[in-house]
Amino acid sequence: MPLRLPPLAGLLALWLAGCDGPQSALQPAGQGAERIANVFWWMLGGAACVWLIMIGLAIQSIRTSAEGPAIRRTRLLIIGGGTLLPTIVLTTLLLYSLPLLPELLARPPEDALRIDVHGKMWWWRVSYPGEDHPGSDDELEAVELANEIRLPVGEPVEFRLTSDDVIHAFWIPSLGGKVDMFPGRQTRLTLHPTKTGTFRGACAEYCGDSHALMNFDVIVMARDEFNEWLAKQRAPARSPSTENARRGQQLFLQSGCPACHTVRGMAERSRIAPDLTHVGSRQTIGASILANDEGQFAHWIANVDDIKPGVRMPHFKMLPDDDIAAIAAFLEELQ
Ligand code: CUA
Numbered sequence: 001m002p003l004r005l006p007p008l009a010g011l012l013a014l015w016l017a018g019c020d021g022p023q024s025a026l027q028p029a030g031q032g033a034e035r036i037a038n039v040f041w042w043m044l045g046g047a048a049c050v051w052l053i054m055i056g057l058a059i060q061s062i063r064t065s066a067e068g069p070a071i072r073r074t075r076l077l078i079i080g081g082g083t084l085l086p087t088i089v090l091t092t093l094l095l096y097s098l099p100l101l102p103e104l105l106a107r108p109p110e111d112a113l114r115i116d117v118h119g120k121m122w123w124w125r126v127s128y129p130g131e132d133h134p135g136s137d138d139e140l141e142a143v144e145l146a147n148e149i150r151l152p153v154g155e156p157v158e159f160r161l162t163s164d165d166v167i168h169a170f171w172i173p174s175l176g177g178k179v180d181m182f183p184g185r186q187t188r189l190t191l192h193p194t195k196t197g198t199f200r201g202a203c204a205e206y207c208g209d210s211h212a213l214m215n216f217d218v219i220v221m222a223r224d225e226f227n228e229w230l231a232k233q234r235a236p237a238r239s240p241s242t243e244n245a246r247r248g249q250q251l252f253l254q255s256g257c258p259a260c261h262t263v264r265g266m267a268e269r270s271r272i273a274p275d276l277t278h279v280g281s282r283q284t285i286g287a288s289i290l291a292n293d294e295g296q297f298a299h300w301i302a303n304v305d306d307i308k309p310g311v312r313m314p315h316f317k318m319l320p321d322d323d324i325a326a327i328a329a330f331l332e333e334l335q
Helices: 005-017 031-063 070-097 100-105 223-234 243-254 294-307 321-332
Strands: 113-120 123-128 143-146 148-152 157-163 168-171 179-181 187-191 197-203 215-221
Touching: 031 070, 031 100, 031 187, 113 148, 113 168, 113 179, 143 223, 148 223, 157 168, 157 179, 179 187, 215 223, 243 321, 294 321
Parallel strands: 113 157, 148 215
Antiparallel strands: 113 123, 123 143, 157 187, 168 179, 168 197, 197 215
């Protein structure tokens, strides 16, 4: 039975809705993504033209008799439509898209912001390098966070990408193209965000059990707000303010968490797992899986291996609920 119009319109709306949202390459918020989206629309237009012409020729061939004077016209159509036209259309589209490559691979100016990102199974270590302190010999503290990247709008930024285990691929569809991350090698990607907002990045290379649970949040902000945020991130962790959070801090330190996690100013022994110095200020937890609040944090600590299969962090189901809640309260205070 042929599809009636309302279901067809519904399907079309559903299909178009898939092009929407914070992870859409067709809603560009960066220079690279704008150019890539342009190429996509031109390619789509070219493909639609070729398709329509081919359908026209197919209908024409059904209606035309294979005998008589029409045969010459049909041969011309086959040569024109089947050989010449695709060659012209494909060459034009190729010539349009090729100049894009050097532009997308261009290096930013020397003073551009540089951010190191390490792909891990299955999260992202994000490092903002230290800086010279204006008017002092001291260096401003380097900042390390996980699964969240903040950028100033209207400025180029260079990502230096690598992996500590398997091949991952770094992709923020709203801002630009994707680049693979290899163990033992550094690749680079320059992006130039043009709009403020919250976007979503993802791993675009299958990398094991929780590949699909390896995402990150990208927040593009005005320069002033970005400076303010970065200055706060450079500061050491703040001390807990409530009795429950203080108990959580003690439990955190006694339960072995610092063997893997750093909290600058409290526990700085290990860089195996995400730096938690300001974990309470992040948008999400678990690589953009859960909302960042006390309830979800407690759920994460207790059931981490159910939430993210194959994760290296052990679960802490053996701790009483109120101990886990206290640890979650302590971590949420790390703003
Ligand atoms: Cu990392 Cu897929």
